[in-house]
Amino acid sequence: xxxxxxxxxxxxxxxxALALADERGxxxxxxxxxxxxxxxxxxxxxxxxxxxxALLDGLVDxxxxxxxxxAAAPGxxxxxxxxxxxxxxxxxxxxxxxxxxxxxxPAITPDAVRLVDALYGALLTAGVPPAQVPRLERLVxxxxxxxxxxxxxxxxxxxxxxxxxxxxxxxxxxxSHQELSGxxxxxxxxxxxFAAGLDDLLHxxxxxxxxx
Amino acid sequence: xxxxxxxxxxxxxxxxALALADERGxxxxxxxxxxxxxxxxxxxxxxxxxxxxALLDGLVDxxxxxxxxxAAAPGxxxxxxxxxxxxxxxxxxxxxxxxxxxxxxPAITPDAVRLVDALYGALLTAGVPPAQVPRLERLVxxxxxxxxxxxxxxxxxxxxxxxxxxxxxxxxxxxSHQELSGxxxxxxxxxxxFAAGLDDLLHxxxxxxxxx
DNA sequence: CCTTTGTGATCTACGCTGTATAGATCTACA
DNA sequence: TGTAGATCTATACAGCGTAGATCACAAAGG
Numbered sequence: 420x421x422x423x424x425x426x427x428x429x430x431x432x433x434x435x436a437l438a439l440a441d442e443r444g445x446x447x448x449x450x451x452x453x454x455x456x457x458x459x460x461x462x463x464x465x466x467x468x469x470x471x472x473a474l475l476d477g478l479v480d481x482x483x484x485x486x487x488x489x490a491a492a493p494g495x496x497x498x499x500x501x502x503x504x505x506x507x508x509x510x511x512x513x514x515x516x517x518x519x520x521x522x523x524x525p526a527i528t529p530d531a532v533r534l535v536d537a538l539y540g541a542l543l544t545a546g547v548p549p550a551q552v553p554r555l556e557r558l559v560x561x562x563x564x565x566x567x568x569x570x571x572x573x574x575x576x577x578x579x580x581x582x583x584x585x586x587x588x589x590x591x592x593x594x595s596h597q598e599l600s601g602x603x604x605x606x607x608x609x610x611x612x613f614a615a616g617l618d619d620l621l622h623x624x625x626x627x628x629x630x631x
Numbered sequence: 632x633x634x635x636x637x638x639x640x641x642x643x644x645x646x647x648a649l650a651l652a653d654e655r656g657x658x659x660x661x662x663x664x665x666x667x668x669x670x671x672x673x674x675x676x677x678x679x680x681x682x683x684x685a686l687l688d689g690l691v692d693x694x695x696x697x698x699x700x701x702a703a704a705p706g707x708x709x710x711x712x713x714x715x716x717x718x719x720x721x722x723x724x725x726x727x728x729x730x731x732x733x734x735x736x737p738a739i740t741p742d743a744v745r746l747v748d749a750l751y752g753a754l755l756t757a758g759v760p761p762a763q764v765p766r767l768e769r770l771v772x773x774x775x776x777x778x779x780x781x782x783x784x785x786x787x788x789x790x791x792x793x794x795x796x797x798x799x800x801x802x803x804x805x806x807s808h809q810e811l812s813g814x815x816x817x818x819x820x821x822x823x824x825f826a827a828g829l830d831d832l833l834h835x836x837x838x839x840x841x842x843x
Numbered sequence: 844c845c846t847t848t849g850t851g852a853t854c855t856a857c858g859c860t861g862t863a864t865a866g867a868t869c870t871a872c873a
Numbered sequence: 874t875g876t877a878g879a880t881c882t883a884t885a886c887a888g889c890g891t892a893g894a895t896c897a898c899a900a901a902g903g
Contacts, residue, residue: 529804532808540807554828564777565774565776568777595748595755596748598761599755602764623832
């Protein structure tokens with residue numbers, strides 16, 4: 420075994436855990452399974468990751484780190500904001516098992532701060548009054564996280580093919596579904612929908628921006 | 632024990648499980664604990680709720696059922712939409728432990744369809760073209776769920792009081808935080824922020840609406 | 844009245860989980 | 874060579890979800 424610092428070893432463990440979750444899902448992410456993948460006994464992980472909860476927090480940070488390049492990219496404010504948003508969604512497709520943790524585990528690590536700071540910067544240069552910046556940052560990040568999680572977990576597209584049948588079965592109890600049966604029959608283009616929602620939010624931001 | 636139908640018994644079990652989760656959190660929601668609360672052996676639950684996963688789905692449905700009154704309320708389209716949104720957020724504060732499941736477990740029960748249908752109806756009467764209705768429904772519901780989950784899980788307001796210290800420690804790496812130090816020092820008004828975001832989304836909807 | 848049938852709850856057990864605690868093993872320096 | 878420190882291991886415990894077998898008891902048939 421290569422002799423590394425404890426920080427390097429910690430990252431080694433976390434990346435093994437992330438790979439495991441990517442391959443076999445979050446339920447398969449047990450301390451024992453991670454330890455086996457690292458080639459070590461379960462208890463050997465504890466000095467490096469604390470406990471399982473802390474390990475999950477570590478995974479969240481690993482995900483955030485993948486977003487940093489997009490956050491540091493140059494360009495006009497809307498280009499930067501779009502880049503971060505699309506990177507956030509792409510991240511979800513890369514790590515669907517772990518991604519939902521971003522919504523449920525608050526991260527206050529330096530990387531998380533840097534990411535929020537990039538969004539703050541984009542909003543500020545867009546001309547948004549400082550008092551509105553944190554709120555609109557939360558609006559945008561909630562959209563990106565919520566949309567991506569919705570895609571991933573199947574909230575938007577229930578796998579059940581009887582979906583329409585159900586709606587029809589509800590019959591008069593779901594009149595608007597019937598009125599929309601035409602558009603509901605077509606499978607949505609999730610890429611386009613995400614971009615459209617993002618455009619809508621950029622308009623919201625512009626509405627709040629003051630001409631400099 | 633009163634002799635009830637299996638459906639009634641199932642609801643009895645689910646409401647006990649919900650109460651347990653409300654009181655002691657999701658981690659304490661074990662089959663054994665639910666059984667003890669119902670006054671029965673763990674294995675006795677299985678004919679009624681299937682297994683733990685199905686029990687959680689049942690809890691999701693229980694939450695959705697609480698939203699139905701708001702979905703059925705009358706009024707102008709924007710009044711109805713606001714009522715549903717605020718009811719969705721209030722639900723999160725009532726059941727903070729279970730609420731996040733709404734984002735991670737797709738629900739295709741009749742109640743879920745009815746709720747979506749109510750949102751479709753509001754958007755249609757607002758004059759939104761049918762092709763845009765499902766997308767904007769997802770935009771609104773994602774906002775409500777994502778915002779409420781963010782509030783609940785502490786994503787918006789990390790409990791760590793060293794938050795500002797951290798931002799300052801990041802120093803020049805978080806320049807926008809420094810620029811916003813004034814507004815960041817004030818504690819946000821979450822009620823007002825939710826309403827403001829909802830207003831923004833209503834403007835988005837109106838932008839897409841065609842005059843009838 | 845006794846027996847049979849069926850149904851719901853129970854009992855026991857298995858493999859899994861996170862992790863406390865104690866012990867073993869190896870490295871590096873005096 | 875002896876010892877200190879760091880690192881990993883071994884064992885154990887309480888709790889989890891749930892499969893399988895068993896039990897208790899109410900209603901129905903002879």
